[in-house]
Amino acid sequence: MATMRLKEMQKQLTRLTVLLVMALTAASQAQPGCPDSCGSVSSIPYPFGIGTSSVNGENCFLEKDLNLTCTDSTLYRGQGNVQILNISLAGKIDMLVHISKVCKNELLGGVKTQGNLPSLRTPAFAISSEDNKFVTVGCDTYGYLNTFRNGTQSSTGCLTRCDSIESVQSRQRSGNCTGIGCCQVDIPPGMKNISFQASTFKNFNSTSDIPECTNNEHTCDSKDHCRETLGSFECFCPDGLIGDGTREGGGCHTRQKADAFTKIIIGAGVGLIALFIGIFWLYLIYEKRKVFKLKQKFFQQNGGIILRQQLSTREDSSHTTTIFNAEELKKATNNFDESLIIGKGGYGTVFKGVLSNNKVVAIKKSKIVDQSQVQQFINEVIILSQINHRNVVKLLGCCLETEVPLLVYEFVNNGTLFDYLHNQGHRVNVSWKMRLRIATEAVAALSYLHSAASIPIRDVKTSNILLDDNYTAKVSDFGASRLVPIEQTEIATIVQGTFGYLDPEYMQSSQLTEKSDVYSFGVVLVELLTREKPFSFDKTEEKRSLTVHFLCSLKEDRLFDVLQVGLLDEENQQEIMEVAILAARCLRLIGEERPSMKEVTMELEGIQLTKKHLWINTGKNFEESQYLLHETQSSYEHGDSSGQQNIEYDSLREHELIDFGNGR
The missing domain is CATH 3.30.200.20 (Phosphorylase Kinase; domain 1)
Known part of the structure; x- marks a missing residue:
């Protein structure tokens, strides 16, 4: 609606009737505990409603779009500012919506269109084509009624044109809209989500080409840079100057000045970028040099x-x-x-x-x-x-x-011998033939390290014997591989997983020798024979130390009782007995009485090369076995009437409370 308006539109609001798309329920009453009126609206039937029920706390309305608000005795739709005048059981709602307007005295040239458009979102309602008309009022004015449906905009509207304001005023007083200063069109059925748009244009037949440049009614930076046009004006820059000639655009200026300004801007930008890149590279060089110096320090250290x-x-x-x-x-x-x-x-x-x-x-x-x-x-x-x-x-x-x-x-990717013997994931039957081969390969490596390489091993155990894809033994964790101080080696050796492999002589002398490695390998042999861990706190006292339990069983001629169940058969009895005796010799308390690592290697290789035959407990074998067993036992009984066969076991008991951590 433009400069002039009809009487019923003086308040800038227009009455609009919309149709409820869904069918209303037969009941004309509100839900229990819900308000049924607001101000002049005496009936608010369900499915419309205000807020929630005071009876059951449920919504008074059926859907979100049917939610109403009563503020200061005025009924509004939702939380907005659209006032509702009436709700009928016929499915119609009368409401007030804002009109669209544009003032002609704001027009300097061409066309003036309203910026923000009044709108009404009614996704659940349609505008009644029977109860509403779209009206445009004013001289040289046109109005649009826009709607959006499925993302597509469609519009309807009409245009008015007149030579004088008096014609509009006369039509307004008569209350008729015949097309002179006022026009109206029918509203198409089913319109939803509407907006109003009013525009005005220059009627060059009814108004004179106003001299905006002369009257200083222009936006150019100078009157000299303003040019009159038909019904309007334009800003320009004369030859030799550049720019758009408008105040907002900076006006007109010489090309040299523009070029200089542009160069300043470009130079400043390039300088800032170069400065940023320079600082960044200096930082990287600094950090790189810092890391390099630290690496040099560690390398020398x-x-x-x-x-x-x-x-x-x-x-x-x-x-x-x-x-x-x-x-x-x-x-x-x-x-x-x-x-x-x-x-x-x-x-x-x-x-x-x-x-x-x-x-x-x-x-x-x-x-x-x-x-x-x-x-x-x-x-x-x-x-x-x-x-x-x-x-x-x-x-x-x-x-x-x-x-x-x-x-x-x-x-070496197949784990350790310890895992293969003791971990649940490897609880498969490891044949005696494979165990004997692994023992022979491991002791050959240890003998080589003792003699050829002269490497102090100091930590022989099944967790340091690795197995490759073919279950070939590979000795690891020797010499420099530990990289711990000497004073910490003693603690680490006892605490970090070596409990049960430690030479009993070390408890008295605090010295680890090559014969200490022989003792530890003797424990490895017992592990291969029994598939038991070197020390277990969860067992009975007499069975906690594997070596003590093994030697006692061997002395009492109960070797087969301590062997792993199912390991012994008729073909390997002799080999198992020989390996058991060799293990007992390695476990002698006095280091000098133990064989060297080379002698252990030769004996195991000899056992491997011996032809397989049934082992018969002949007198000779029995006597030899008993002699070796008693000789071994005598090393534990040096003249003490009470006997010291439990020296190793007692020394281990002293460390029962040591925290082993998770080390190997």
Whole structure:
């Protein structure tokens, strides 16, 4: 609606009747406990309603679109400002909606259209085409009634045109809308979600081309930059100047000034970008240099310079120690991802890694290193890297750029002998033939380390004997692989999983010797015979220590009672008896009376080569066995009338309360 309006539209509201799409219920009353009137609206029938019921707390309305609000005795639709005048049982609602208007004195040229459009969203209602008309009032005015249906807009409307305002006023007084200063159209059925739009235009037959430039009714930056047009004006910049000529657009200015300004803007932008990039690169260089210096510090601290010097003087290059960089091992383990951990204990953590050449390796990340033992550590790394034995886990190299050196070994992927014997996941019947082969391979590696490599092993146990795909034994965790200080080695050896393998002589002398390794291997042999753990707190006192229980059973001629059930048969009786006697010799209390690792190797290899035959407990075998057994037992009974055969067992009992942690 434009400059002039009909009398019934003076309040800028118009009455609109809408039809309820859904059928109303037959009942004309509101729900129990719900208001049934508001101000002049005397009847609010269900499914309409206000709020919730005071009786049962349920909604007074059927659906959200039928929710009404009563504010200051005035009924509104929902929480909005659409006033409802009446609700009939015939399914019609009378409501007031805002009109659309535009003032002609706001028009400077061309067409003026209202910005914000009054609208009414009625997804559940349709505008009644019988009770409503769409009316446009004013001179040189047109109005639109827009609707949206399924995302598509459609419109209807009409246009008025007149030469004078008096014609409109006369029609307004008569109350008729005949087309002069006022027009109306029928509303199409089924319109929903409507909006009103009013516009006005210049009628050049009824108004004169106003001199906006002369009268200073323009938006140009200067009158000289304003040009009159038919019914309007335009801003421009004369030759030699650039710009749009408007006040808002910055007006007109010379090209040199514009170019200079543009250059300043571009220069400032490029400068800021260059400054940001420079600062960023300086930061990266600083961080890179910081990391580099830290790596250098660790490399020197861990004996890297010593290792390089010794490697450069070596004539034999057949077994080269690789010095890995930290980034290479970090990439190989996906930044030491926990999902790649294959071993964990008091000594540190072992990760599975894949090098850039696709070689699978085991990377040991220790917890601590004794700086006073760096020289010894470097010497052992060089020695260990030269070891080339099929039953020894190969040390491929190390990384010295980290706080604690990383050791890189060949990857052995079938677990440990301890897991194979004791863990529930491997509770399969391991044949005696396989056990004897594994024992022979392991002791051959230990003998090699003792004699050829002169490596102090110090930690022989089934969890340090790895198995490859063919169940070939490979000895690991020896020499520099622990990387713990000497004073901590003693504690680690007792506490971290070696309980039950420890040489009883160590309890008195605090010295670990090659014969200590022999004793520990004797425990390994007993594990292979019995498939029992070296020490179990959950067993009876006489059976807690596997070695004590084994030796007592052997002395009392009850060896077969302590063997694993089902292991013994007619073909392996002799071999099992010989291995049991060898284990007993390895377990003698006095280290000097134990065989050397080389002698143990020769005996096991001899047992393997012996032709299979039925073992008969002849007098000779019995006498030899008894002699060896009593000789073994005598080492536990050095003149003490009360006997000291339980020295080892008693010493173990003293450590029953030690916390083992989760180490190997």
